Amino acid sequence: AQSVTQLDSHVSVSEGTPVLLRCNYSSSYSPSLFWYVQHPNKGLQLLLKYTSAATLVKGINGFEAEFKKSETSFHLTKPSAHMSDAAEYFCVVSGSSGGYNKLIFGAGTRLAVHP
Amino acid sequence: NAGVTQTPKFRILKIGQSMTLQCAQDMNHNYMYWYRQDPGMGLKLIYYSVGAGITDKGEVPNGYNVSRSTTEDFPLRLELAAPSQTSVYFCASSFPTRPEAFFGQGTRLTVV
Numbered sequence: 596a597q598s599v600t601q602l603d604s605h606v607s608v609s610e611g612t613p614v615l616l617r618c619n620y621s622s623s624y625s626p627s628l629f630w631y632v633q634h635p636n637k638g639l640q641l642l643l644k645y646t647s648a649a650t651l652v653k654g655i656n657g658f659e660a661e662f663k664k665s666e667t668s669f670h671l672t673k674p675s676a677h678m679s680d681a682a683e684y685f686c687v688v689s690g691s692s693g694g695y696n697k698l699i700f701g702a703g704t705r706l707a708v709h710p
Numbered sequence: 711n712a713g714v715t716q717t718p719k720f721r722i723l724k725i726g727q728s729m730t731l732q733c734a735q736d737m738n739h740n741y742m743y744w745y746r747q748d749p750g751m752g753l754k755l756i757y758y759s760v761g762a763g764i765t766d767k768g769e770v771p772n773g774y775n776v777s778r779s780t781t782e783d784f785p786l787r788l789e790l791a792a793p794s795q796t797s798v799y800f801c802a803s804s805f806p807t808r809p810e811a812f813f814g815q816g817t818r819l820t821v822v
Contacts, residue, residue, distance in 0.1 A: 627809040639813040689809035696809045700752035
């Protein structure tokens with residue numbers, strides 16, 4: 596069975612400081628992993644994806660994530676936070692199951708960015 | 711370049727009423743999904759469809775029904791609305807060969 600654990604429900608940073616959102620996954624085979632971002636009262640936007648190519652994945656708006664199989668982690672980072680990064684972030688694992696692309700969502704991490 | 715379009719954006723229902731949440735995609739995706747999002751719970755799959763005429767239950771299907779008569783449309787029907795169905799509903803779509811899904815803007819439903 597697949598599962599995703601986002602280790603922090605809330606993260607608060609100051610503008611201009613690094614961002615680290617932590618995600619651990621469980622999968623019986625090599626998974627596809629994603630980070631989605633949800634701004635207030637908006638839909639979910641794909642930030643980046645890992646699909647068994649390069650382990651360091653670059654996404655939009657300066658975010659990147661590193662797939663570490665030995666640690667079963669897929670943490671999201673950004674060198675310098677911007678006020679517009681304040682949002683909810685979801686780590687997602689995907690696997691084909693029963694004929695469809697099954698997405699398993701973490702509970703989400705709410706990122707607050709302070710001036 | 712619409713992507714996935716959901717209507718309405720907001721709705722208040724009284725207990726026992728019914729309604730249909732509309733979802734349409736223009737990306738020719740075979741797979742479509744309905745999720746609900748509850749605070750602190752991530753997203754849970756309600757129903758999914760792998761093509762026109764084919765639907766199946768997800769994790770939390772009780773109280774909902776779907777149909778898929780065309781590739782583009784995937785409406786979600788709520789019969790006999792209950793307060794437990796107060797949530798934000800997201801429709802999504804994807805290609806079979808690509809795992810990432812594209813989401814609509816969501817429908818915020820309150821049942822009072």
